[in-house]
Amino acid sequence: MKIDKDLCIGCGNCLIYCPVDAILEEDGVIDIDFNECVECGNCLRMSNCPTDAIYSQAMDYPRVIRAVMSDPYVVAPNTGIPGRGTAEIKTNDVTGRFKRGWIGMAVELGRPITGVWLSDVEKAAMAISKHGIDFEKINPVTAMMQDAKVGKFKDELLKEKVLSAILEFAVEPEKIPALLNTLEEVQEEVNCVFSVDIASRCNPDLSVPHEEIIAKTGHWISLNAKTNLGLGKPLVKED
Numbered sequence: 663m664k665i666d667k668d669l670c671i672g673c674g675n676c677l678i679y680c681p682v683d684a685i686l687e688e689d690g691v692i693d694i695d696f697n698e699c700v701e702c703g704n705c706l707r708m709s710n711c712p713t714d715a716i717y718s719q720a721m722d723y724p725r726v727i728r729a730v731m732s733d734p735y736v737v738a739p740n741t742g743i744p745g746r747g748t749a750e751i752k753t754n755d756v757t758g759r760f761k762r763g764w765i766g767m768a769v770e771l772g773r774p775i776t777g778v779w780l781s782d783v784e785k786a787a788m789a790i791s792k793h794g795i796d797f798e799k800i801n802p803v804t805a806m807m808q809d810a811k812v813g814k815f816k817d818e819l820l821k822e823k824v825l826s827a828i829l830e831f832a833v834e835p836e837k838i839p840a841l842l843n844t845l846e847e848v849q850e851e852v853n854c855v856f857s858v859d860i861a862s863r864c865n866p867d868l869s870v871p872h873e874e875i876i877a878k879t880g881h882w883i884s885l886n887a888k889t890n891l892g893l894g895k896p897l898v899k900e901d
């Protein structure tokens with residue numbers, strides 16, 4: 663995103679709408695830090711700029727990845743899903759991404775204020791891939807990988823910044839403790855916040871398979887964890 667300096671009157675309307683603080687004011691001059699801008703489109707849509715000074719410049723690959731991952735109105739080409747380009751593991755009761763007996767995991771990197779560089783997403787992906795996982799194919803982050811077996815991203819994407827990115831995969835339950843250890847180690851190496859989502863299919867007695875596993879690792883599950891009742895129309899049949 664850019665600001666036409668000849669049109670901008672420095673009213674400051676746009677300043678509060680940037681989720682990553684990429685719009686800067688210096689001596690009354692407002693400008694966008696092009697390197698930090700994640701192309702979310704918020705400033706253009708929300709500022710009500712009195713002179714129409716904010717404009718979206720032409721966006722070629724690889725910069726367009728920023729918009730794909732950050733602008734809720736842009737659809738990810740490989741998944742057909744807008745926003746962050748994935749339905750995530752929480753829709754598993756409909757999509758059947760992982761079966762009973764498996765655990766669905768997602769690592770959500772970046773968020774408002776920090777955003778995330780794709781080089782940091784690669785660090786996390788390469789670290790967890792050592793545990794022998796298959797990254798979810800219907801996910802735009804997986805499509806950014808040159809070699810999904812080792813979590814290696816395409817080189818030209820590493821200098822791109824996005825609002826957030828989600829690594830998704832299904833794993834055998836016994837791998838969870840080691841994966842959480844690895845994520846604790848990698849948090850020292852990445853310059854962003856991240857959260858870890860864990861999902862499993864309830865047992866017939868309504869117990870949750872991953873609760874005991876997580877408790878044994880000494881971690882805790884957020885109080886706002888969700889339980890899907892499975893009322894959607896499943897797209898797959900359970901084996």
Ligand code: SF4
Binds near residue numbers: 665670715
């Ligand atoms: S809203 Fe428009 S005129 Fe006001 S500071 Fe932002 S770009 Fe400049």
Ligand code: SF4
Binds near residue numbers: 663685706
């Ligand atoms: S497009 Fe988004 S990230 Fe870029 S300057 Fe505007 S609000 Fe900030």
